[in-house]
Ligand SMILES: O=C(O)c1cc(C(=O)O)c2c(n1)C(=O)C(=O)c1cc(C(=O)O)[nH]c1-2
């Protein structure tokens with residue numbers, strides 16, 4: 001061991017929590033793999049996951065065993081040195097639940113404590129498994145109302161003898177909350193609601209006493225209000241505080257939700273509660289009166305650092321809204337902040353760190369069309385950032401995109417006919433990030449994604465960045481650019497390395513101090529999850545869950561095609577001198593397509609477009625251009641066309657195609673088929689043009 005990298009003790013071996021330790025820094029002190037030898041890194045083993053959907057889990061490794069989750073909330077226990085399967089657990093989630101979650105049937109991992117493995121399932125159960133055998137010890141239903149679209153995608157956290165879990169659903173109309181269950185028994189210890197309900201809050205409910213006056217009108221209980229806690233929690237055992245990262249408003253439109261007024265606490269906030277009781281301690285709202293899906297569910301990092309000569313206990317977050325926040329985690333007081341990507345929705349932060357909303361530029365309750373950056377994908381999403389106490393830098397997988405918003409009144413929903421109106425209360429569309437000084441957008445600016453030229457322009461404008469951010473000076477120290485969004489979470493190590501997977505299918509190591517690329521390998525699929533590092537019998541490994549999916553390809557399929565990635569889910573594990581090989585990359589079929597129908601009825605196409613936008617586009621892509629996660633419906637074969645109605649009525653429910661018989665009439669199903677036949681014709685004409693003008 002050289003002096004640059006002195007040996008680190010056995011306490012560095014495990015990756016015991018989602019963020020390695022309770023501080024959630026995603027920093028491994030291990031340094032056997034370092035900038036001097038990282039070029040010798042090779043694949044040690046790979047484990048194939050049976051469902052080729054998005055992989056978002058951070059694995060946990062304790063005593064040489066890896067616990068990781070895959071799509072449909074399945075849990076895998078693997079020998080961390082060989083990839084040998086020790087056990088596998090399938091909670092049997094009803095595949096018909098695929099449309100209860102906004103963004104793929106993903107899961108972000110387990111918590112492990114005292115011989116128990118805890119997993120939250122897509123259908124809302126929290127389950128404790130025996131870590132040795134994978135057998136169920138207890139299972140509890142965490143959902144308060146199965147009539148609404150709640151789903152769990154996040155990893156549970158451990159706090160004060162409890163397992164804590166939230167859920168998602170703010171895109172569908174739910175009231176967000178966080179629940180804590182006793183680790184041993186699964187009994188509910190406490191529940192914290194993120195937003196007020198219809199009733200007056202109890203006199204001793206300080207949180208809702210604070211929140212209620214920031215909401216207006218009586219309609220928000222109908223829409224649920226939102227504030228789902230779908231990903232991030234952090235626990236400081238010394239302070240006894242649990243930090244809750246709260247999501248966006250439900251319904252998105254603040255006009256429909258809260259008469260266009262108010263901060264709407266605790267939407268888009270970090271809330272600190274007593275970990276034993278769930279009682280409110282402090283809050284910091286990152287986006288006042290959210291109406292842009294600006295969640296504060298992004299991962300929160302706890303660190304101790306010297307700022308202006310004083311030792312500070314901080315909590316850091318880079319929420320979707322594009323601002324980085326460094327707060328005092330004892331009091332919630334704002335220390336510093338700055339935007340890490342371009343923002344046009346706000347003019348900056350005031351002295352308390354409250355963003356000054358640019359109403360003219362971003363609030364769409366005035367009925368005008370607004371082009372807002374960041375978009376609903378955020379400047380940063382669930383892909384976790386990491387912090388190296390060695391460099392003092394935070395490594396943020398950042399996103400640069402924009403989104404159109406235009407208010408739709410409820411009575412006008414049926415006329416709106418564009419993606420989003422029903423679910424969000426606005427017409428939404430992808431946009432090219434605006435430049436300062438651009439004139440106000442007009443409806444004619446909304447790109448027509450069916451036209452290949454617009455697709456190209458949009459795709460090229462949606463980019464990713466890895467940003468090494470100084471959380472004290474609040475500025476970037478170095479950056480790396482990516483051709484598209486939804487690049488992976490990051491890992492920082494004692495070997496002065498930063499690891500990150502990319503949407504275009506690579507796994508890369510950078511030097512932590514200056515961002516120099518030192519190593520990369522083909523992952524053969526887009527990589528989104530946060531990598532980890534661990535050591536068994538003195539040998540260091542770096543691991544990542546690889547597999548393209550999640551919000552981007554499902555929701556904006558047409559734009560995500562650029563990644564060239566195919567869903568091919570695996571756990572990939574690397575070590576120095578590793579020689580294992582991956583099977584060849586799966587490529588997307590570019591076969592010429594045949595017509596779906598002999599004749600197409602334009603009236604049906606028009607009606608079908610609306611029905612498709614409302615019911616199908618969230619998974620099968622805007623304008624029916626799939627991102628490759630679920631079938632591209634423009635390319636259906638003859639037998640699929642023949643069985644179209646049967647499939648919509650549940651024939652493929654077991655593989656994740658929900659039953660739409662309660663939502664769509666036969667006539668509407670037929671309209672959708674005609675719309676798809678038209679999109680198929682559009683695709684064939686693009687293919688013909690390409691064949692005539694080969695580049
Ligand atoms: O508001 C919510 O309840 C909620 C839930 C989830 C989820 O559970 O995955 C996502 C989002 N919102 C969201 O806004 C978002 O961008 C997103 C991306 C992803 C993903 O897994 O790729 N999930 C979610």
Ligand SMILES: [Ca+2]
Nearest residue numbers: 170171248293
């Ligand atoms: Ca959301």
